[in-house]
Amino acid sequence: MRDINELQVIIQKAVEKIQFPAHPSKLYEPIAYILDMGGKRMRPALLLMACDLFDGDIEKAIPPALAIEVFHNFTLMHDDIMDNAPLRRGRATVHERWNSNTAILSGDVMLIEGYKLIMQVEDHLLRTILNIFNDTAVGVCEGQQLDMEFEDRADVSIPEYIEMIRLKTAVVLGGALKIGALVGGADMRDADLLLEFGENLGLAFQLQDDILDVYGDPKKFGKQVGGDILSNKKTYLLIKALELTEGAAKDDLNNWLSAAKFDSANKVAAVTEIYNTVDVRHHAESAMQFYAEKAFAALDSLGIAKDKKDYLRNFADSLMVREN
Amino acid sequence: MRDINELQVIIQKAVEKIQFPAHPSKLYEPIAYILDMGGKRMRPALLLMACDLFDGDIEKAIPPALAIEVFHNFTLMHDDIMDNAPLRRGRATVHERWNSNTAILSGDVMLIEGYKLIMQVEDHLLRTILNIFNDTAVGVCEGQQLDMEFEDRADVSIPEYIEMIRLKTAVVLGGALKIGALVGGADMRDADLLLEFGENLGLAFQLQDDILDVYGDPKKFGKQVGGDILSNKKTYLLIKALELTEGAAKDDLNNWLSAAKFDSANKVAAVTEIYNTVDVRHHAESAMQFYAEKAFAALDSLGIAKDKKDYLRNFADSLMVREN
Structure with a gap:
């Protein structure tokens, strides 16, 4: 390989x-x-x-x-x-x-x-x-x-x-x-399994990106931490937080979303704090894991030698552990 | 057919x-x-x-x-x-x-x-x-x-x-x-001849459109006469007129092209008059005829029955004589 x-x-x-x-x-x-x-x-x-x-x-x-x-x-x-x-x-x-x-x-x-x-x-x-x-x-x-x-x-x-x-x-x-x-x-069965591997790995990557935007080390991540929060981007984390928060916390989150003027650092800190109270990071990581496992299951079913599967798995793993 | x-x-x-x-x-x-x-x-x-x-x-x-x-x-x-x-x-x-x-x-x-x-x-x-x-x-x-x-x-x-x-x-x-x-x-030779027929007929059509914009009967043409003149559209007529006019006529034409404010009917009449002095209609019609003849030459070379060629020729002719 x-x-x-x-x-x-x-x-x-x-x-x-x-x-x-x-x-x-x-x-x-x-x-x-x-x-x-x-x-x-x-x-x-x-x-x-x-x-x-x-x-x-x-x-x-x-x-x-x-x-x-x-x-x-x-x-x-x-x-x-x-x-x-x-x-x-x-x-x-x-x-x-x-x-x-x-x-x-x-x-x-x-x-x-x-x-x-x-x-x-x-x-x-x-x-x-x-x-x-x-x-x-x-x-x-x-x-x-x-x-x-x-x-x-x-x-x-x-x-x-x-x-x-x-x-x-x-x-x-x-x-x-x-x-x-x-x-x-490859025959069509293996080609379809690789498609399944790729799509699920793609989902896992995107969820990882959503997580890293908030919880990533800015030195490793290479982007401004909190960028998604500042632009109100509907990531997995925000959607899940809107789903899980209630009462004052939900009002608080909605206020930050509709605020026209704000200090950037304050908004990132406050929204992250709300995310933490309902543990959206855990939910997002579970979802990421779910799709990564689906990807690996497709990989396991491929009709190729074990060392090649291991290579692909290690490659995918290397992409998945940039941070956490 | x-x-x-x-x-x-x-x-x-x-x-x-x-x-x-x-x-x-x-x-x-x-x-x-x-x-x-x-x-x-x-x-x-x-x-x-x-x-x-x-x-x-x-x-x-x-x-x-x-x-x-x-x-x-x-x-x-x-x-x-x-x-x-x-x-x-x-x-x-x-x-x-x-x-x-x-x-x-x-x-x-x-x-x-x-x-x-x-x-x-x-x-x-x-x-x-x-x-x-x-x-x-x-x-x-x-x-x-x-x-x-x-x-x-x-x-x-x-x-x-x-x-x-x-x-x-x-x-x-x-x-x-x-x-x-x-x-x-069809074999590739005939297919290519039909492409040549179509491209040259397309050129003839477009030149006809350019002519009709200025010289067409508004009832038959279905568009505002002089629309191209009003929008300074670089048609065959305008390009040819810019090529053929000299001295005061050229200045006159350029003044109309750069005029920010004008009466529409005046501009159409004046530019048409300039076109007439250098006979751009004749030039455009000659060009149109040139491409129509190229189209018909390709048609003549096709390896199909004469009645089919006649049909195509009549059809093309019917498209070419909407006006003049």
């Missing part, structure tokens, strides 16, 4: 080699710009890993892996417009550096370029893999729609939240793994 | 039957809304006609025809945001009725739905037809980009303008005809 870091390097080099037309430059430059922002290339690397797991030819997995990465960056380009985000990884977002129209149209072309890349799989896999890619793409759009709708809703339930993060972030991991497995020669 | 009107009815019924998921409703309602606005369904009808031309099974051509129609409406949904257009066919545009974010995201899903529809062709045609669909889709985006850039440029040349309208409007007609021909059993 190749190391994930090695796979990330392979993807990074392949991303740098993607050629887009020179004209119209305003259409294609933003694509190179956003792809150049970097990132961990985790989704395409996982696709390569899934291929490698079945002793497949990594070279054949590179175009679909790039398709996943280009698709992912298309969603970032359009999401940044919708979220009105000025920065991504410390650099101006495309709609800020150019304008919204450019970000819309360059994003549209990126989605088409994603299809051109995914189509480079062999004929016998073409229809199957395109169907997975379509399902993944539709899922991400549905997830983004739900995420936007949740901003204006006070009554989002935990199952609704789980479904939203499944669509918005987990299906791409699942889809990438399934596509990689098929390119690597 | 089935009549084009019959084919348009088939498409209209098929469009009405497309089922999108019920949830998230805000994601899928705008898709049904824009498809329900109607239109002549000319692109998908031409796809069916191309299939019929080779005695193909029209039923098999319906999903790719719907793909072209869904794709076309996706471009309208995103173009309307970019053009800041409040109305389409007398109804509020999607970004006006909902908001820009909804129009961006619903448009994205439409593009994916287009791929799901185009994929319903038979296995042996799948890769070929997807490649045509990709080329068409990229072309339209490039055309829209050029169109937006031309708004801010004073030095657009006639060849640049032709390339822009080829990409923005003609490649879809060409692509639709080529796909329909292949589904109908």
Whole structure:
């Protein structure tokens, strides 16, 4: 098995080699710009890993892996417009550096370029893999729609939240793994198990992110602690806290949510204190554990050698214990 | 050969039957809304006609025809945001009725739905037809980009303008005809000739539109005469007039282009008068004729019976003589 870091390097080099037309430059430059922002290339690397797991030819997995990465960056380009985000990884977002129209149209072309890349799989896999890619793409759009709708809703339930993060972030991991497995020669049963592994691991990751936003060590986490609290983001923790608090504590929480003016440190401290009183961290960690175990159960059922399962399990574990 | 009107009815019924998921409703309602606005369904009808031309099974051509129609409406949904257009066919545009974010995201899903529809062709045609669909889709985006850039440029040349309208409007007609021909059993030579027919006919149509905007009978044309003049739209006529005028006439034209305040009827009359002095109508009609003849030459080379060629030629002629 190749190391994930090695796979990330392979993807990074392949991303740098993607050629887009020179004209119209305003259409294609933003694509190179956003792809150049970097990132961990985790989704395409996982696709390569899934291929490698079945002793497949990594070279054949590179175009679909790039398709996943280009698709992912298309969603970032359009999401940044919708979220009105000025920065991504410390650099101006495309709609800020150019304008919204450019970000819309360059994003549209990126989605088409994603299809051109995914189509480079062999004929016998073409229809199957395109169907997975379509399902993944539709899922991400549905997830983004739900995420936007949740901003204006006070009554989002935990199952609704789980479904939203499944669509918005987990299906791409699942889809990438399934596509990689098929390119690597896996049968449909194993490919579906890897999809299940990926989706559940994706859910566990997102729940971990929700927890780390509040309880993470800022040095290790790399983001501002409490960012979700300050933006009233409907995370697992907030939704669970709204569900569990009663009386004065619930009023208190709602007051912080509706407060127009506040001291940031005070708000983070006060909301965290409310979270602590109803022990939302424990609930979130249980949920995270639940999805991690579902992921590992799918992994156990795979028809591959034990040392490969152990490798995948250790890799997933290494992602899950960044903090706690 | 089935009549084009019959084919348009088939498409209209098929469009009405497309089922999108019920949830998230805000994601899928705008898709049904824009498809329900109607239109002549000319692109998908031409796809069916191309299939019929080779005695193909029209039923098999319906999903790719719907793909072209869904794709076309996706471009309208995103173009309307970019053009800041409040109305389409007398109804509020999607970004006006909902908001820009909804129009961006619903448009994205439409593009994916287009791929799901185009994929319903038979296995042996799948890769070929997807490649045509990709080329068409990229072309339209490039055309829209050029169109937006031309708004801010004073030095657009006639060849640049032709390339822009080829990409923005003609490649879809060409692509639709080529796909329909292949589904109908045509060989690649005939399919390519139909693409050439469609692209050149598309160019001729667009030039006719440019002419009718100025010289059309408002009763027959169905649009406000002089709309392009009032909005300083860089049409063939304006670009040619900027090329041909000199001295006082050129200054006069540029003054009208830069005038912030003006009486609409005066501007239309004055610019039309300048157009007349350098005879741009004649130039535009010659260009239109040039592309129409290229279209008919491609048609003549097709390996189909003479009565079918005559049918297509008569159909194209009927579209070309709405006015003059």
